[in-house]
Amino acid sequence: MRNHSVTYSPFQTQDATFQAVADPTRRAVLDLLRRGSQPAGAIAQAFPVSRPAISRHLRLLRRAHLVREHREGRHRVYDLNPEPLRAVDSWLEQYRSFWTMSLNNLKSFVESEYAKETAQHSAGKLTRKPSKGDR
Numbered sequence: 001m002r003n004h005s006v007t008y009s010p011f012q013t014q015d016a017t018f019q020a021v022a023d024p025t026r027r028a029v030l031d032l033l034r035r036g037s038q039p040a041g042a043i044a045q046a047f048p049v050s051r052p053a054i055s056r057h058l059r060l061l062r063r064a065h066l067v068r069e070h071r072e073g074r075h076r077v078y079d080l081n082p083e084p085l086r087a088v089d090s091w092l093e094q095y096r097s098f099w100t101m102s103l104n105n106l107k108s109f110v111e112s113e114y115a116k117e118t119a120q121h122s123a124g125k126l127t128r129k130p131s132k133g134d135r
Helices: 010-021 024-034 040-045 051-063 085-127
Strands: 067-072 075-080
Touching: 010 024, 010 051, 010 085, 024 040, 024 051, 024 067, 024 075, 040 051, 040 075, 051 067
Parallel strands: none
Antiparallel strands: 067 075
């Protein structure tokens, strides 16, 4: 039997975060929790799926450390923990830079092509001789 030790790895947490936010229902739960703490029952009522399904989504979000759970009397209350989303934001930042640069290059290209066409069009009007149809 192999010794399986459990260690904290930022990459495991990052993977769990990406897996958690890959599901639209879990993203909707996170959006709901942005407004503030919610009891599990209120979260479940906000969705057209069964309570056990929402419980599974909440468990996965809890394991990914995206939500925190605490008890208030008989209720389990969930809070958003946005910290793991920083890893997602950091990863996306590379692509934001890429797209910003690409879109700026595209803008420059389109503007230069437009300027060339405008110049050619203006030059064509000045050098063209009027025809019989223009009179």
